[in-house]
Amino acid sequence: KNQVEQSPQSLIILEGKNCTLQCNYTVSPFSNLRWYKQDTGRGPVSLTIMTFSENTKSNGRYTATLDADTKQSSLHITASQLSDSASYICVVSDHYGGSQGNLIFGKGTKLSVKP
Amino acid sequence: ETGVTQSPTHLIKTRGQQVTLRCSSQSGHNTVSWYQQALGQGPQFIFQYYREEENGRGNFPPRFSGLQFPNYSSELNVNALELDDSALYLCASSLARQGYTGELFFGEGSRLTVL
Numbered sequence: 753k754n755q756v757e758q759s760p761q762s763l764i765i766l767e768g769k770n771c772t773l774q775c776n777y778t779v780s781p782f783s784n785l786r787w788y789k790q791d792t793g794r795g796p797v798s799l800t801i802m803t804f805s806e807n808t809k810s811n812g813r814y815t816a817t818l819d820a821d822t823k824q825s826s827l828h829i830t831a832s833q834l835s836d837s838a839s840y841i842c843v844v845s846d847h848y849g850g851s852q853g854n855l856i857f858g859k860g861t862k863l864s865v866k867p
Numbered sequence: 868e869t870g871v872t873q874s875p876t877h878l879i880k881t882r883g884q885q886v887t888l889r890c891s892s893q894s895g896h897n898t899v900s901w902y903q904q905a906l907g908q909g910p911q912f913i914f915q916y917y918r919e920e921e922n923g924r925g926n927f928p929p930r931f932s933g934l935q936f937p938n939y940s941s942e943l944n945v946n947a948l949e950l951d952d953s954a955l956y957l958c959a960s961s962l963a964r965q966g967y968t969g970e971l972f973f974g975e976g977s978r979l980t981v982l
Contacts, residue, residue, distance in 0.1 A: 786970075786971075788973075793955070793976070793978065794975050794976065795869070795871070795957055795959075795973030795974050795975045795976050796910070796957070796971075796973050797869070797973070798970055798971065798972075801970060841909055841910075854923075855912065855971075857909035857910050857911070857912075858909055859907075859908055859909040860908075860909050
């Protein structure tokens with residue numbers, strides 16, 4: 753069964769510190785992996801999309817890595833800010849195709865950044 | 868701003884009633900998908916519309932139905948509401964091309980409470 757597991761479930765860090773969120777998946781065949789940021793009560797916003805051939809991708813202070821062999825991805829946040837407080841959702845697409853039903857969502861990691 | 872708008876933002880219904888949620892997709896996008904997100908969970912895929920036809924559906928009963936209009940806007944209809952239908956309903960638009968699930972742009976969601 754295609755699944756996406758994220759850890760930790762929640763995380764509290766101090767402003768200015770770095771953190772790393774994990775995503776493990778059992779999706780096959782693999783097409784691409786996406787990270788979204790979702791503020792409480794709002795829609796998710798895309799951070800990165802990575803295909804099989806990409807090992808790392810950055811978007812400002814956010815850096816995503818992908819190891820397609822071990823089926824793991826991480827999202828590293830550098831010099832955290834209060835505005836980084838949100839849920840971070842990992843989404844994996846199981847193959848090239850038109851239906852959005854091929855996107856498998858993780859439950860997300862809830863990050864709280866404290867002053 | 869993603870260019871995807873949803874209405875209403877909040878609504879309260881009672882068990883057994885019917886509800887219609889609306890979504891205007893980003894200009895140029897031909898695909899709309901709908902998701903249900905319960906509190907503390909990741910989004911769950913309901914269905915997708917591509918050029919006015921449903922072309923993918925998640926594990927939701929037939930009382931969840933939808934439409935896509937020629938301008939690619941969309942509606943989600945839910946009949947015979949149940950308490951468990953209380954959730955944030957997210958709409959996402961994308962530009963689907965052959966063999967590729969496009970990047971999703973989410974709206975801010977419609978928060979439905981069923982009493």
